[in-house]
Amino acid sequence: MATLATVAAAAGVSRQTVSNALNSPELLRPDTLERVQRAIERLGYTPNRAARNLRTRTSHLVGLRLEPAVEGSASGLMDRFLHSLVESTREAGLHVLLFTPEDVNNPLDGYDALLRSAAVDAFVVTDTYRGNPQAAWLEARQVPFVAFGRPWEDPQACFPWVDVDGRAGVRLAVDHLADKGHERIAWVGWQKSSYIGEDRRNGWLDRMHERELPTTRLSARGEDTIEFGRRAAHALLEGEHPTAFVCVSDTVAMGVLQALVDLGRRAAADDVAVVGFDDSLAAQVTGLTSVRQPLEEIAVQIVRLLEDRLAMRTSDEQNIILTPELRVRDTS
Amino acid sequence: MATLATVAAAAGVSRQTVSNALNSPELLRPDTLERVQRAIERLGYTPNRAARNLRTRTSHLVGLRLEPAVEGSASGLMDRFLHSLVESTREAGLHVLLFTPEDVNNPLDGYDALLRSAAVDAFVVTDTYRGNPQAAWLEARQVPFVAFGRPWEDPQACFPWVDVDGRAGVRLAVDHLADKGHERIAWVGWQKSSYIGEDRRNGWLDRMHERELPTTRLSARGEDTIEFGRRAAHALLEGEHPTAFVCVSDTVAMGVLQALVDLGRRAAADDVAVVGFDDSLAAQVTGLTSVRQPLEEIAVQIVRLLEDRLAMRTSDEQNIILTPELRVRDTS
DNA sequence: TGGCAGGTTTGGAACGATCCAGAGCGAGGT
């Protein structure tokens, strides 16, 4: 295997000159640079990562902890996000290293080991919703990291994050339905204790109030299951006879769709309209209109913040909120 | 940051002794070992990965190339597989490094760079279905790797792989339906050019013949889209009036379900039964009975073969075929 | 002609671990 020394010998220069040819080519005289580059080319040389990592005390690796996926929930967001993240990191000369905790219930497990062994330079933190001890922990240790998700529980928290404006996403959904003539638009959401759930619900309230549409007895809250969506839809339909449903998630929306099937109604623009949230595979496959998170853009922004952080640059704006878009399909 | 030397000084031994305490504790006298371990504990020492990698010429990283996900296909297999793989690698002291190609159309892109920079020790290769130049390429370079998927195009190929017995999976599905009394069981599959598709279809043929059930005009083949599933179901229903459908994928099955909705029929055990393949999120969410690939077990086996390969052990059986199971839900 | 500033190039040291050959030491055999 070719090393710096091999190349140096072949080009008739010193090791350091070869190193400079790669890292600071502007230091070399053009003809030397050319000669070295040819030698590199000829020998098929690629710098050894381990040696470079050791010397520079960097790894160009970004750690991402995979959280256990919830079977049966419609999402599958992670898949799309991962792709985008890996793509963005590649363009930044970084790589994504995955890890899982030994102890799933310890939100900090895994970070420490990677950090102390200098295996990664930084982290991307997801699932900040159930409190974010990781963020505080990493912050305290001055570890570079960027979060996907706001610190809901601690709005003062001062670390870089990127998030989606769920509230605006739901406003889009309500606008869409109201523009189609719907007036009795129901909300099917999560428990009050969910920050994300309440944020999205506020989007519904925003527009319903703005358009002076009724909201009383048109809102249901429960867990993120198909079963809840189904029950909620039955109850709402018996009560205020909504003509449209905006749901906090695709999972819940799937339940609403089932309720419509139960009752022999059609989920469509001209009967009962339904909108979900996440643009999951289930939505794509069942033709459910849904709010789509711009995961590609999120990944790009996360990597941008990460680069700033790694370069010790403090970015002007280190908290970024992106607006989702509505994917209109058969159910509305 | 604590290093070997720091710990050695603290424990009053040489660097090498500390190194041995970690890597070959059986070489040390118990009391020395104890003393060193206490020093390690006290100083919170963790070996530096870069240094270890450099010296041992290993990285304990496994590369996995993320292939572009097909939007709109129901799968989402990768998500589940990744989780399991990361979990299994962790137990083996390895980590998963993700990468994507710059040029998506070049199936080899990305491998070379990681390899030459000694960034990874091995690869896990997926998507071997469209020919497997990666496998041949890696094999030629004697790079340790394990494939998820058989070398369909070159059954002679001699490298370790793990795959799912799709044929057996479909046999399960047909058995299930036939046991429920169905006799006119249709097949909705992929084009003849798909090895995987034909393999699964053979499972259908196996059981239909064995049980002396009719197969003529009960089979359709096309692409992996909802639209195809829908059209195929309409055509089949008009023709031979099947009472059950076995589908090559959940995506196609979703189309079949839609066709039933079109016709006002119910997908259920007592009307028209439908079975999909992959146990995707869409299946879980819509209550579609489906054949589930044992991805957890696949990951375990892949890592086992990988360990053998990395240790230069030649495993007795380096080709493993696992049998999927049937997840019975509402549609059958 | 000598000194000096600038751009180029160089060689030694360092990063933190493991490999390897050999030193120290007590027990057992002759």
Added chain:
DNA sequence: ACCTCGCTCTGGATCGTTCCAAACCTGCCA
């Protein structure tokens, strides 16, 4: 008393790169 053996432990060399300070040019100016 001497030698050998096996168990522990040690110190120097090494992996391949980058940092750092100094050496080397070359042309310019006094």
